[in-house]
Amino acid sequence: MTDTIASFKPKAIVFDLLTGLLDSWTIWDASTPTGTSLEGLKWRKQYLEVTYGSTVYGPGSTYEELVSRAAAESGLPSSSPEALHKNWKDLKAWPEVGQVLRELRKKGYLLGIVTNCSRELGHAAVRSAERAAEEAEGEGEGSWKFDAAVTAEETGWYKPAVEAYHGILPLLGDVKPEEVLFVAGSAGDVVGASKAGFRVVWNNHVGLERKGDVLPLREGQSLDEALRDFL
Missing domain, CATH: 3.40.50.1000 (HAD superfamily/HAD-like)
Structure with a gap:
């Protein structure tokens, strides 16, 4: 090698x-209700699974839509992806x-x-x-x-x-x-x-x-x- x-x-x-x-992992954690990796890690790993299984970018599978879908599948409220967008500047x-x-x-x-x-x-x-x-x-x-x-x-x-x-x-x-x-x-x-x-x-x-x-x-x-x- x-x-x-x-x-x-x-x-x-x-x-x-x-x-x-x-x-980016830190701001994902900060965007959850607890603000910790306890929820952020689960959400982020689910996002990776969802995104890497999507292939085509388009209506119904935009980045923001997949982030929201992963949040919902991780048991997080809609406020989490909204907070992520707000925290993006950080x-x-x-x-x-x-x-x-x-x-x-x-x-x-x-x-x-x-x-x-x-x-x-x-x-x-x-x-x-x-x-x-x-x-x-x-x-x-x-x-x-x-x-x-x-x-x-x-x-x-x-x-x-x-x-x-x-x-x-x-x-x-x-x-x-x-x-x-x-x-x-x-x-x-x-x-x-x-x-x-x-x-x-x-x-x-x-x-x-x-x-x-x-x-x-x-x-x-x-x-x-x-x-x-x-x-």
Whole structure:
């Protein structure tokens, strides 16, 4: 496995957003009646099951609708998804993300995001990750940008559909699937991105269980650990 990593030189590194780069789990917890992971974790795991089983983005299966459906199936009131939308502005990157992004940019990789999200909330969340890179060097708002970012609403597909991952490729220019390293945030991403022809590492920051028999090149509990062969 180590030899495979050492020999792989990606042209682009593409990230899952809401777990791979951001601690969205905290605001999910805060949006429940108890404000704790006791309810938030159950809701979030149900959301992952619902979203990764939906495939097509559209009427009846928009991001906001699936979040609400997962809340109801977890026994939570409608006030929870409403609170999540309100708390979205509080999204923060994992502590190491800003510096890691800056180091990857210095090494010349194209950097992109594929996220199972609506256009509005997805690009607001992208700014949270970009802000972390700016703050790492004390730079001003808007001074650091990803090369490309695409949401499920924009591609019409939810991960782990291959089309969801491939939706980023035209935005990155002359990049083929085999030239992409994908940073997964969940077990579903490990499987889905691999099927899309990407090589995969997993930032398993929250300790999720593996699914299937597809393994990432490396699994870490932080972004820098998952990407240590490329920094």
